[in-house]
Amino acid sequence: MKSPIKRWFAERFDLDALNQPIQKQLKKPLPGHISWFHTLGSMSLFFFVSQVLTGILLLIYYRPTVHDAFESVKYIMTTATMGWLYRQIHAWGANLMIIVVFLHMLRTFITGSYKKPRELTWVFGVLLFFITLVFGFTGYLLPWNQLAYWATTVGTEVAGAVPVVGEPIKILLRGGVAVGGETISRFFVVHVIILPWALFFIILIHIFMVRYQGIATMDPVGSEKKVTAKEGIPFFPDHVLKEGIVFFVLLGVLITLSVLAPFDLGEKADPLKTPHAIKPEWYFLPMYQVLKYFPKLLGIFVVSLAPLFLVIWPFLDRGKERHPLRRPLSMTIGVLVILSLLIFGVLAHFSETRHRFLGKTYEFDIYGIPHPVSESREAGK
Amino acid sequence: MRKRLLFFATALCFLSTPSGAQTSSGNSCVDCHEETREDVQTSVHGRQGVLCNSCHGGDPTQTDKVLAKAPGTGYLGIPDKGRIAEKCGGCHADVEAMNFYGTRTDQLARYRTSHHGKKLSQGDERVAVCSDCHGYHDVVKVSDPSSPVYPLNVPETCNACHGKPKLMDAAHLPSDILEIYKSSVHGKALFEKKDLSVANCASCHGSHGAVPPGVKDVATTCGKCHVNEKKYFLESVHARAQEEGKFSECISCHGNHGVEHPTPALYQEACIRCHASGTPAFQQGQKIAAAIRDADAKLEETGALVRQASIEGFFVEPEMAQLEELKTNVLEMAPIQHTLSIDKLEALHGKVAKISEGVRQSVGSKRESLRRRKAALALIWIFIAVMVGALWTKYNRLTKHRHS
Structure with a gap:
């Protein structure tokens, strides 16, 4: 017995034909080794949706001009109904999304899921990671505070150092010789129109590929066995239930962080007042630190290698094994990369600061090396 | 031929040097008084071409000592104090000469009305004349920080005489004024903060027309x-x-x-000198002091509250604006207390109390809002736990069912 609505549609559309592929996707079994780590992709999607929704709410009040940007964000945080909440969720969401996308990529790397025939899925995934970073970079400027202004100035300056094309790229990014009204305007357009749609379509392609080719098993390349309904885990409802659990936890984490550790708006951008030790956002810190150890051009070349290798990695690692313990070389490289990211990130975090450890004050130079501060200097600071 | 002879004779007249040779610099005094050369040349007078003879007489164009001090040159030598005042005043009271520099021309007239001037006219040379304060060969503009009469230097300059016990005893004046001044609010501002706008000796006593x-x-x-x-x-x-x-x-x-620096304690210390404790006038003073004390305390307390709220991460811009308004009212109480009108002070105190209370409530409501948000977190997590529990139970049931 069909409901009147269903009947209305059935009279006009071949619902069974439409329902078949949906049912096929829902019932398609996932490999038996599917774990909680396999929800990282959905978690990334969750953050994307959250960013879009909170972004739309922010757009109601946000004004992308030099004069109004800071004030409008302040208005959202202080006056707009629940503005503080969706602004904080957006800010925290941006940071957590980068972590989750990175972890999703790491899981793919560890389980060797990027190998044949899923090389392109990996390439699109890496592209999604880069877009997420650009999202962060462009969004960071929009509140138009001191940190944002100067981090963007330094960031675009790095782009400007690339030989031949650097200067035009810098001018294109800034919309002029310095970061100003034109920059905020184009960063805004990129952040709220170009990137969301780009990300949306690439996510569609990425998901299509994942669903079309299926989740990779741990079998070696060429020996993958087809997952049967008996051996595998149904996508719906089993895996979807796990994702539901994760979504609720993420929602709680986002709200908790927004309430207990809100992001500070800081001071309004002042192009005439350069703050001490300008640093980019945490996810660019390792790159920022590496740039310090090399001459300008060489530094840019070195940090450009990382994304390049990331994109072409499936074409370099052509071994058939997927299990991490059977891929010692890949795993060693992976561990070294993670360690270097952590070390350079920590060095960058501490560089050009003063901290107290075990009752003694240390001043960290630009390379992040600690130097003990003499008591007399400390007293006269 | 006659014309040629006349030409040579004229040329000789111009080229020959007479026995009383003239100095090329026009100021031969410094050739002998070498020690004064730099002072004179760098002084405000030297730069304007005012030569030694303007004060000392003589003919500075002569290179010969005798001719330079010869009778008829008006040579004075070291002028006495009476002459100094007249000599300085000779130019500085000349409207035509001083007009160009925009300098006042009544200094001499004012000096004559001063205690210094009056004593000098009575022949007392112990008093100060122009050179005692401004210097002599090395006179510089008053605005020059090296000038003895530059605001920062005035107390020390006055003290050069007024700090001499012997001299001051004779005039029945105290000789410890500088020390007292240094400990005053004015002295501290001048010497410690280098605040040139603050009162120095000349601000109250005058300079050229100095009188107590x-x-x-x-x-x-x-x-x-x-x-x-x-x-x-x-x-x-x-x-x-x-x-x-x-x-x-x-x-x-x-x-x-x-x-x-006056504090409300002054109402205890000063009023009692004229008004006995317990009299209505004394009581009124105490009420005023209490209002001011309370306003000061409220300002401090409110400022601390706003600062703390800012540290806690609250937006306190509106409260900062209110704090400024509160501060304005407290500052306004300082001059208004001189009316001794309790009504006026109470009115200001009322405003201070109202603003302080407003800020307290505003910060309080922000803290309360945060408290409510934190409390809401507990409810949210309960909801999440219920949902997660439900989904987890369902998932476990499905898994068990499949394995069985």
């Missing part, structure tokens, strides 16, 4: 800077006492050279 301000003049003197205090004082009951000569306006409460 009389009892009635003190208020005028202080009122030059403390305009509002002066204005409000005239509304007070003390203004009548002042007119009758019973009350020395500012000095009665604040003192003079050693004036300290």
